[in-house]
Amino acid sequence: MTEQSRPTPDPLATVQLMAIADEIASTLRHELRNKFSSVRSAGFYIRRRLRGTEAWQADPRLEELSAIIQDEMGLANELLDRSGGPEHLLTRAVSPVDAQECVRRAVACTRIAGERAIDIAIDAQPGCIMADPRELVLAVRCLLENAAEATDAPGAVQVRAAPDASRYVIQVTDSGAGIPESQREAVFDAFHTTKSGHFGLGLNIARRIAQRYDGALRFCEASTGTAVALHFNLCQTELGSAGARP
């Protein structure tokens, strides 16, 4: 392979891998905790209802087995807590970040599958957010790539980013078929995808990154296609040279 034909390395490869691992681990932890919790609650309920009855007094194993359910589920929860996650693999550099520059970087490194003719129109205003710039760029790129996938070629995706009162809002709009209101919750389910070869984690990753920095990812009204927006708190700190660029 010659120098010219070698593909450009993805500047977000590491942070994206960590985000995928984080999303999978976090989803599994959340789901397992819910299951442990419901089993424990069910066991607790049965114990309270049976205690004092003839059946309970006739068979001492009921007390013993009930205690096992409570104890084992409690220990399983503690194990999940101790297992932590992949977060420690990524050392975050949280600082005041130039959000406008991050949006531009996200557009520059967005990968359009199959090199389809999808234009990305950008309108980004200055603003400062407290975050790790790599994660902010990744969150925006996830939304852009998701929007590009939903758009038929030739087509366009629009990203608008600007301060709005105390928040900085990054809105990405596609020109696809749109998502019915009834299906909007489902797109945030981890591993939800209608495209083969995809993890179905893009929106989840973007949302988790937003939430990590006290932000949110929400659907917006759109005349055509689908619009989603990342909302972050604007920070008043002056941008430093170390944290200004991703």
Next chain:
Amino acid sequence: MMNHILLIDDNEANRVTLSALLETEDFVVTQASSMAEARGLLTTASSFDLILLDRHLRDGLGVELIPVIRSRLPKAKIIVISGCSSAAEGNVAEDTDGVFGKGEHLDGLLDKIHALLS
């Protein structure tokens, strides 16, 4: 008069089991499975005495509902259900009346609810 609890949790099994438990303690329980459903109930339904709020819901962070609850039902108590084993590890700094870790013993949750509503 029986106290009315709004249980907001996106996991159906958790809602079924917790509701059953609370009803045996003579509480009236209304369930909501999402932020959107909870917002609707808080806008239209009659008053709730206590809200059991799961921290992570499918359509957002449950704690984002706290300002809505405080505004709509200033006297209602709020207990946040954290995914962590213990409340101390839940790191919930929001304006709540209590935090319950999913790994904690359920006697503790019932004690907290009774204490807040006594």
